[in-house]
Amino acid sequence: MRVGFDATNILGHSGIRTYTRELVLALASEFPDDEFLLYTTFSSSKKAVLQQFFGEYPNITIVGGLPHPRMLGNGLKRLTILTGSAAWRFHERKLDIVHLTDPYGTPALSGSFVATINDIFPITEEQYKNTYLERQYLSRTPVLLKRADAIITPSGYVADTLHSRYPSCTLDIVPVHDAASVSFKPLAPDETLLRQYSLSENSYFLFVGRVDPRKNLSNLLEAYSLIPEDIRRKKHLVLVLSGSQKDKENFQAENETFLKYRSVHTIEGISEDDLVQLYSSAVAFVFPSFAEGFGLPIIEAMQCGCPVITSNASCLPEIAGDAAILVDPHSLEEIASAMKAMIDSTDTRSRLISRGFDQAKLFSWNLTAKHTMEVYRNVMRDKCAR
Numbered sequence: 001m002r003v004g005f006d007a008t009n010i011l012g013h014s015g016i017r018t019y020t021r022e023l024v025l026a027l028a029s030e031f032p033d034d035e036f037l038l039y040t041t042f043s044s045s046k047k048a049v050l051q052q053f054f055g056e057y058p059n060i061t062i063v064g065g066l067p068h069p070r071m072l073g074n075g076l077k078r079l080t081i082l083t084g085s086a087a088w089r090f091h092e093r094k095l096d097i098v099h100l101t102d103p104y105g106t107p108a109l110s111g112s113f114v115a116t117i118n119d120i121f122p123i124t125e126e127q128y129k130n131t132y133l134e135r136q137y138l139s140r141t142p143v144l145l146k147r148a149d150a151i152i153t154p155s156g157y158v159a160d161t162l163h164s165r166y167p168s169c170t171l172d173i174v175p176v177h178d179a180a181s182v183s184f185k186p187l188a189p190d191e192t193l194l195r196q197y198s199l200s201e202n203s204y205f206l207f208v209g210r211v212d213p214r215k216n217l218s219n220l221l222e223a224y225s226l227i228p229e230d231i232r233r234k235k236h237l238v239l240v241l242s243g244s245q246k247d248k249e250n251f252q253a254e255n256e257t258f259l260k261y262r263s264v265h266t267i268e269g270i271s272e273d274d275l276v277q278l279y280s281s282a283v284a285f286v287f288p289s290f291a292e293g294f295g296l297p298i299i300e301a302m303q304c305g306c307p308v309i310t311s312n313a314s315c316l317p318e319i320a321g322d323a324a325i326l327v328d329p330h331s332l333e334e335i336a337s338a339m340k341a342m343i344d345s346t347d348t349r350s351r352l353i354s355r356g357f358d359q360a361k362l363f364s365w366n367l368t369a370k371h372t373m374e375v376y377r378n379v380m381r382d383k384c385a386r
Helices: 015-030 045-052 072-090 132-147 154-165 191-196 217-225 243-255 272-281 296-303 316-320 332-344 346-360 365-386
Strands: 002-006 035-041 060-064 097-100 114-116 152-154 172-175 205-210 236-242 264-268 284-287 308-311 324-327
Touching: 002 172, 002 316, 015 365, 035 045, 035 154, 045 060, 045 152, 072 097, 097 365, 114 264, 114 365, 132 154, 152 154, 152 284, 152 365, 172 205, 205 217, 205 272, 205 296, 217 236, 217 332, 236 272, 272 296, 272 365, 284 296, 284 332, 296 308, 296 316, 296 346, 308 316, 308 332, 324 332, 324 346
Parallel strands: 002 035, 002 097, 035 060, 097 114, 114 152, 152 172, 205 236, 205 284, 236 264, 284 308, 308 324
Antiparallel strands: none
16 A cells, blocks of 8 residues: 655644654554655655655655645745646655544645544634634534545544534544654653752642643643642642743733742743653642643553643543543632642552553554554545445
8 A cells, every 4th residue: 555645734743744753653653564645745855855754664754746835935835836736746646544543724625535533623713713713623624524435533632523523524533542752752851850840859730831722821820830839849830831922921921920929830942851850750740621632641651650630621531541530620619629639649649550550551652653644545445446
């Protein structure tokens, strides 16, 4: 089987980019007799970087055959889309499957494709009301559901949301869970590194994620403030943040009072190695998000032996199973009580760490690749039966 991917924007640290890279690597490893073609722009430097990343796999081929999304500027964006569509139609004649892992980010759709829809929050969440993202998702989602051969989602929750929002859709929507990198594993405390962040083992709660209203950071900070001050002096709160500068500035302005606490630390631009160390040495990982498509950080934490507190909302109960304390993300008291339980009860921590290791084993990129290949093969069988 020959499977093509849009690789014009898969380098970097966003969730979709990581998903695409990890999926392609796992597919190439699990299915050495199949070929995976990564289509990028005509840029020789871009091709060289991709070749360096994927080059050790003989069944991965880098192809420079797509126009750059901003090749002709915004004024001629329509022409760029038409050019991209023509390019895909040319390439897909040599392919069995085209898999669009970022179908909202790619300007042009191929004629026949499998698409991964990670979430539709721009449609369902109030924060996106009257934004460009809402308009984009409202216009493209029905097109994807009408034209795709199959849709993959990272959780049953996203699949159910799509079916609920578009009840007339008869397309096969298949939940295929994501996974965390194998580099997330328990590490012995590196006191030198922890001191660089003014921390020590088991002296802090940890949050990792984007600055985004959906992540519920304001409630996390306020819930932490409910913990008695003498405990907060010993158990700090560390926020490892990413996102746009504007969003970070707004977050700081809105939460200035809590961010002034000496026991609250914000960290940006952290390396993956340092992040693994922070997970491994934390009292607990606290992730009270209002809505997630998968919730990757809770699996990263579990793989590192870090007990998890997360929400009873969206996909998070599905991904966490019985290996986390689930809280109402709107309840400051529940979040604070769960954090305090991690301090007061070593039995609770030990039980959740053990369950977390077991739960994390249910997710791996090899499993993701195998289940994704099942989707491809079902599509191929349906095509042959037509």
